[in-house]
Amino acid sequence: MKGLKIIVLAKQVPDTRNVGKDAMKADGTVNRAVLPAIFNPEDLNALELALRVKDQIPGTSVTILTMGPGRAAEIIREGLYRGADGGILLTDRAFAGSDTLATSYALSQTIKEMGKFDLIIAGRQAIDGDTAQVGPQVAEKLGINQVTYVEEILQIEKGSIKARRRLDNGVETVKAPLPLLLTVNSSAPDCRSRNAKLLMKYKHARTVTERQDAAEDYLFLYDSRPFLNIQEMTVNEIQSVPDQLGLTGSPTKVKRIENVILQAKDAKRLTAADEGINDLMKELIDSHVIG
Amino acid sequence: MNNLFVYCEVEDGVVADVSLELLTKGRTLANELKCLLEAVVIGAGLKDIEKQVIPYGADVVHIIDDPRLAPYTTAPHASVLIKLFQEEKPQIALMGATPIGRDLGPRVSSALHSGLTADCTSLEIGDHEDKKAGKTYKNLLYQIRPAFGGNIIAWIINPDCRPQMATVREGVMRKLVINENYPSKVNHLEVAKYVSETDFAVQIIERHLEKRKINIKGASIVVSGGYGVGSKENFKLLYELADVLGAEVGASRAAVDAGYADHERQIGQTGITVRPKLYIACGISGQVQHRAGMEESAQIISINTDPDAPINSLADYVITGDISEIIPKMIKYYKQNTK
Numbered sequence: 001m002k003g004l005k006i007i008v009l010a011k012q013v014p015d016t017r018n019v020g021k022d023a024m025k026a027d028g029t030v031n032r033a034v035l036p037a038i039f040n041p042e043d044l045n046a047l048e049l050a051l052r053v054k055d056q057i058p059g060t061s062v063t064i065l066t067m068g069p070g071r072a073a074e075i076i077r078e079g080l081y082r083g084a085d086g087g088i089l090l091t092d093r094a095f096a097g098s099d100t101l102a103t104s105y106a107l108s109q110t111i112k113e114m115g116k117f118d119l120i121i122a123g124r125q126a127i128d129g130d131t132a133q134v135g136p137q138v139a140e141k142l143g144i145n146q147v148t149y150v151e152e153i154l155q156i157e158k159g160s161i162k163a164r165r166r167l168d169n170g171v172e173t174v175k176a177p178l179p180l181l182l183t184v185n186s187s188a189p190d191c192r193s194r195n196a197k198l199l200m201k202y203k204h205a206r207t208v209t210e211r212q213d214a215a216e217d218y219l220f221l222y223d224s225r226p227f228l229n230i231q232e233m234t235v236n237e238i239q240s241v242p243d244q245l246g247l248t249g250s251p252t253k254v255k256r257i258e259n260v261i262l263q264a265k266d267a268k269r270l271t272a273a274d275e276g277i278n279d280l281m282k283e284l285i286d287s288h289v290i291g
Numbered sequence: 292m293n294n295l296f297v298y299c300e301v302e303d304g305v306v307a308d309v310s311l312e313l314l315t316k317g318r319t320l321a322n323e324l325k326c327l328l329e330a331v332v333i334g335a336g337l338k339d340i341e342k343q344v345i346p347y348g349a350d351v352v353h354i355i356d357d358p359r360l361a362p363y364t365t366a367p368h369a370s371v372l373i374k375l376f377q378e379e380k381p382q383i384a385l386m387g388a389t390p391i392g393r394d395l396g397p398r399v400s401s402a403l404h405s406g407l408t409a410d411c412t413s414l415e416i417g418d419h420e421d422k423k424a425g426k427t428y429k430n431l432l433y434q435i436r437p438a439f440g441g442n443i444i445a446w447i448i449n450p451d452c453r454p455q456m457a458t459v460r461e462g463v464m465r466k467l468v469i470n471e472n473y474p475s476k477v478n479h480l481e482v483a484k485y486v487s488e489t490d491f492a493v494q495i496i497e498r499h500l501e502k503r504k505i506n507i508k509g510a511s512i513v514v515s516g517g518y519g520v521g522s523k524e525n526f527k528l529l530y531e532l533a534d535v536l537g538a539e540v541g542a543s544r545a546a547v548d549a550g551y552a553d554h555e556r557q558i559g560q561t562g563i564t565v566r567p568k569l570y571i572a573c574g575i576s577g578q579v580q581h582r583a584g585m586e587e588s589a590q591i592i593s594i595n596t597d598p599d600a601p602i603n604s605l606a607d608y609v610i611t612g613d614i615s616e617i618i619p620k621m622i623k624y625y626k627q628n629t630k
Binding site: 014016099100101104128129130131132133134135136137139140141145146147148149162167168169170171172173174175176177187250251252253254255256257258259267268269270271272274276277278280281282284285289290291 | 362364365366369389390393394396397398400401402404405406407408409410419433434438439443444445446447448449450451452492493494495496497498499500501512536554555560561568569589590592593598603604606607608609610611612613616617620621624625628629
């Protein structure tokens with residue numbers, strides 16, 4: 001069987017899962033600047049499913065597409081270390097303030113520039129928003145079918161794919177024609193770790209912008225080793241209608257944001273001492289809350 | 292025209308609770324907006340299905356009944372909503388933040404270029420002034436949800452695009468029958484007008500649905516553990532306490548992510564919302580997203596080694612200490628002093 005052309009949609013996200021004490025400012029709000037930027041966890045599951053197809057079907061290529069600021073090139077390198085063949089960083093101030101719909105528009109217009117593809121695989125959702133909207137919206141904009149919440153690709157043959165979906169209340173096996181977009185759950189296998197050889201191969205992979213800031217010593221590499229070039233695309237390289245982009249292209253607007261500042265209730269405070277626990281339990285039993 | 296639509300999910304001839312909850316909320320919002328509440332039911336074998344939704348105050352029930360429309364697949368359901376919304380131009384469209392709603396909503400919003408907000412914890416009607424453009428918008432839907440890992444609460448609006456779309460998790464809103472014989476109009480839609488043959492390209496080969504075995508939502512006492520419980524092993528203590536008290540065990544997202552508890556036990560914005568008589572939070576720090584799923588509990592006990600854990604601000608009782616010391620004492624006292 002002929003190799004597939006796979007695009008993995010990935011996002012660099014602040015690690016909101018572990019907001020430690022040092023990430024809290026004195027006023028009780030979060031200092032986003034100190035949160036580490038990571039490869040969105042379910043996008044790593046998506047990458048793993050793509051790499052498994054590549055393992056299975058020779059000639060398959062896996063390209064990571066991410067939209068974000070310049071530093072998001074970091075996750076493309078991370079993907080290359082794990083087995084991806086290439087990556088595109090879509091970056092431009094014109095995309096700033098995009099909601100999920102404007103993001104999907106920019107991504108789908110970029111995909112149209114990337115030529116024919118068989119499969120787009122994305123994480124179900126990103127941990128900084130948990131919306132799970134970009135995958136289905138990209139599929140709609142490209143006019144292709146979507147299969148969401150996938151945990152395993154069971155079979156690919158004759159231009160169609162069989163996959164198992166994990167739902168809240170069970171599993172479902174579906175068959176769908178290619179081209180197709182899949183979104184992947186965290187119940188899918190974890191992504192393989194970095195491969196030492198690939199790490200050596202790609203550690204100097206850079207975008208054009210990054211190269212401008214890089215040490216002169218390595219610049220000679222990029223002519224002789226084109227694979228070290230991480231493709232960077234801006235709004236100028238895609239066909240787009242300006243009023244569909246960024247803040248203007250986003251139907252949803254943030255009216256107001258409130259930082260969560262916790263107001264204390266008057267709680268009874270106890271320690272692990274027997275007496276306190278016993279009094280508490282007695283109170284709960286007497287008031288029929290328990291028992 | 293310009294009414295409020297609720298997409299109703301059906302499984303085995305039963306309308307999902309989340310849809311009835313949204314109809315209840317939708318009824319209140321529609322009253323405020325002085326518009327109609329319209330339900331959309333798409334599926335197979337839907338005879339008399341309107342009887343399940345009318346009591347919640349639906350003025351119109353749109354039904355599209357065809358053997359190919361169940362079980363749910365994306366394209367046909369999306370096609371129905373997209374065409375129906377193009378005809379009816381609703382101002383608001385609500386659906387459950389379920390696997391179906393979260394699959395369908397973005398597809399529909401993309402086709403209509405309308406804004407969609409996922410996992411709202413509250414919906415309100417209000418005005419908006421855009422000072423830059425010098426425009427005032429009346430009666431917008433405020434879509435309120437925690438964001439950024441629960442560290443902020445965001446009020447989202449869709450000033451210019453319609454419908455204003457939002458998804459809401461099961462259990463977040465309350466369902467309430469307003470009138471068993473609410474006057475309602477039933478509108479049967481012709482499937483061929485809305486769905487084309489190509490919409491059935493994705494086929495379901497096999498389905499294994501399990502009824503939810505655990506019923507955290509209905510439990511009157513919930514013993515819930517967070518990352519601070521420390522291990523799957525330590526979670527056993529929670530099960531012991533729950534067993535003694537006749538409670539269910541819940542977990543925070545951090546505990547689920549760490550593998551201490553199953554996903555189906557997750558309480559919070561992206562899990563289950565509970566309102567038990569008593570909520571015992573063990574080693575839970577209390578991110579806003581978790582609080583969204585339990586803050587309406589009648590009484591809350593927080594057991595935490597950190598005396599300043601954010602959840603303590605919600606608690607009626609704060610016990611500072613180690614669960615491995617405290618829970619056995621609670622079990623012991625309870626066993627000795629009941630029955």
